[in-house]
Amino acid sequence: MMLQVKQLKVKGFEVVVVGRDPSSNLHAIIAVHSTKLGPSLGGIRMWPYRNEKEALQDVLRLATAMTKKAAISGLQMGGGKAVIIGDPGKDKTRSLLHSMGELIDSLQGEYIAAKDSGILPKDLDIVSEKTGHVTGTTAKQGGSGDPSLSTAKGILVGMQAACKFVFGTKNLKGRVVAIQGVGHVGWNLGNLLSQQGAKLLVADLQPLRVKRAQRSWNASIVPLAKIHQVPADIFAPCALGGILNASTIPHLRAKIVAGGANNQFLDEEQDPYRMMKRNILHVPDYVLNAGGLIHLFVREILHQRRLVPWILNIERTVHQVLSASFQKQLPPLVVANRMALQKLELS
Numbered sequence: 001m002m003l004q005v006k007q008l009k010v011k012g013f014e015v016v017v018v019g020r021d022p023s024s025n026l027h028a029i030i031a032v033h034s035t036k037l038g039p040s041l042g043g044i045r046m047w048p049y050r051n052e053k054e055a056l057q058d059v060l061r062l063a064t065a066m067t068k069k070a071a072i073s074g075l076q077m078g079g080g081k082a083v084i085i086g087d088p089g090k091d092k093t094r095s096l097l098h099s100m101g102e103l104i105d106s107l108q109g110e111y112i113a114a115k116d117s118g119i120l121p122k123d124l125d126i127v128s129e130k131t132g133h134v135t136g137t138t139a140k141q142g143g144s145g146d147p148s149l150s151t152a153k154g155i156l157v158g159m160q161a162a163c164k165f166v167f168g169t170k171n172l173k174g175r176v177v178a179i180q181g182v183g184h185v186g187w188n189l190g191n192l193l194s195q196q197g198a199k200l201l202v203a204d205l206q207p208l209r210v211k212r213a214q215r216s217w218n219a220s221i222v223p224l225a226k227i228h229q230v231p232a233d234i235f236a237p238c239a240l241g242g243i244l245n246a247s248t249i250p251h252l253r254a255k256i257v258a259g260g261a262n263n264q265f266l267d268e269e270q271d272p273y274r275m276m277k278r279n280i281l282h283v284p285d286y287v288l289n290a291g292g293l294i295h296l297f298v299r300e301i302l303h304q305r306r307l308v309p310w311i312l313n314i315e316r317t318v319h320q321v322l323s324a325s326f327q328k329q330l331p332p333l334v335v336a337n338r339m340a341l342q343k344l345e346l347s
């Protein structure tokens, strides 16, 4: 076996491993943040990180968010995540995915994999040839497939709760929503919003995806650098993290920010307060985008079919977070973090 596994000691994390396999070009990191509530479940992200430090920073933030996501959603799951350093368009080979499967298997079920950006259910099928600790494989391989539609459904009901809070009505008809990234989550969300009569503005790195959105929803295309600044009722970040920061927040013109991207704040200490000062309501991403995790938990861990009541819970949780935030005059993220921590401590 060519796979080399190195353990890193990172404060606050149960396990962090770096896996390298020169024969398949795998360079990946798995971070298990917490298994207090159950085994850690989280997606594998494949992205052309510039170096291992950048990848490590991303995986640690993503894994921490998974712990909070599972806890606040009432799931008996822990938090973990994996990243592969590489371009999914060029570097994703069968042998690299096999090495990734071996790396996951080395953790003996403490980390259960799923998809994230750059990884598809059919890639997980290949990973599952080397380990049983994978969810979200295709139906052919016995899995429940891509959970992105469930993620989008959860975002929709959470957005409705936020609209009720800000505009006094859940109705999305005629609301202007700017979507950054129309990939798996953004595309499903756009479909649902379009069915509700929302007016959509979109941006994506991939021109074919914005063209498809324009054709299907009569969406307006916005330049990449402008999507967060357009006048809109809701800005929905559905690409990668860090979009809300000291440079972008002053230019936001939406009343609500609610989207699927993980870790939307670059600086989780300062940025939530910057949003509050601008009187823009931010729905914490890990509360809003829990539908995918819920899908995998219900279908593949509990082996149940009925997802709807679980997804509708997101609306209730968003309402609780926003109400407490208003009462305590604290940013919604600070309130959600306290609620998640309380659930972890009480378990």
Ligand code: NAD
Pocket: 115, 116, 117, 118, 147, 148, 149, 151, 180, 181, 182, 183, 184, 185, 186, 203, 204, 205, 206, 209, 224, 238, 239, 240, 241, 260, 261, 262, 289, 290, 292, 293
């Ligand atoms: P994806 O890779 O399918 O889609 C992301 C899209 O964003 C792509 O079309 C990409 O071209 C575009 N993009 C990247 N950078 C951009 C930029 N700067 N400006 C505009 N567009 C940009 O990924 P996905 O599965 O849709 O996930 C999107 C986000 O949601 C990620 O942060 C992911 O972690 C999070 N998330 C996904 C799920 C899920 O079920 N898929 C669940 C929870 C959270």
